[in-house]
Amino acid sequence: MQIHSELKERRDKIRNLMVQKNIDAALITCNVNMIYTCGRVISGYFYLPVRGNGILFVKRPNNITGEQVVAIRKPEQIPAILQERGVAMPGTLMLEGDELPYTEYCRLAKVFESSTCVNGTPLIRTARAIKTPIEIRMFEKAAAAHIRAYSQIPSVYRDGMTDLEFSIEIERLMRLEGCLGIFPGIRTEHGDIHG
Numbered sequence: 552m553q554i555h556s557e558l559k560e561r562r563d564k565i566r567n568l569m570v571q572k573n574i575d576a577a578l579i580t581c582n583v584n585m586i587y588t589c590g591r592v593i594s595g596y597f598y599l600p601v602r603g604n605g606i607l608f609v610k611r612p613n614n615i616t617g618e619q620v621v622a623i624r625k626p627e628q629i630p631a632i633l634q635e636r637g638v639a640m641p642g643t644l645m646l647e648g649d650e651l652p653y654t655e656y657c658r659l660a661k662v663f664e665s666s667t668c669v670n671g672t673p674l675i676r677t678a679r680a681i682k683t684p685i686e687i688r689m690f691e692k693a694a695a696a697h698i699r700a701y702s703q704i705p706s707v708y709r710d711g712m713t714d715l716e717f718s719i720e721i722e723r724l725m726r727l728e729g730c731l732g733i734f735p736g737i738r739t740e741h742g743d744i745h746g
Contacts, residue, residue: 645671
C-alpha cells in the first residue's frame with residue numbers, strides 16, 4: 552500500500568495548492584503529470600476534485616479496471632459521467648495550459664463550458680518541486696545506475712567509431728542498467744485510483 556499512500560501524498564500537495572487558489576478540480580492529461588498523480592501513463596484524463604476520489608477516464612489501454620476507472624472514447628463524455636456519479640461540475644477547473652496544445656486546451660475548456668478554466672501548470676509544477684522520500688530514493692537509484700553505466704563508457708569506445716556507433720553503445724549500457732528511455736513512474740497492479 553506504499554504506492555497508494557505515495558500517490559495520495561502527491562495528489563494532496565496539488566489539492567492543498569488548489570484550495571489556496573479556490574480551484575474546485577483539475578483535469579490532468581499530460582504524461583509527466585499522469586505519472587505524478589496516477590503512477591502510470593495512459594491515454595486519457597485524470598479528474599482530481601479538491602475533495603473526494605479522483606476518477607481516471609481511460610481511452611487506452613483499455614485493460615485498466617477499478618471502481619474509480621471509466622473507459623471513454625472522447626473527453627466530451629466526462630461531464631455526463633460526472634453527473635451520473637453525483638459529482639458536481641466544478642466552478643473553477645484547472646487545465647494544463649502550459650503543457651497542452653492550444654486546440655486541446657480549447658476543446659477541454661468547451662467540454663467544461665459551465666466552468667471557469669484556469670492554467671494549472673504552474674501550480675502542478677510547484678507541487679512537484681518538493682520531492683517525497685520515495686521520489687528521492689528513485690533519484691538515488693537512478694543516479695547509481697548512471698554511475699555504473701558511465702564508468703563503463705571508456706571500455707566501449709573504439710578508434711574510428713562514428714558518433715552514431717558510440718551513441719548506440721552508450722544507450723546499450725544505459726539500458727542494461729535499467730534505463731528504458733521513458734519515465735519509470737509508479738505502476739500499480741490494479742488501476743484503482745484512491746485518494
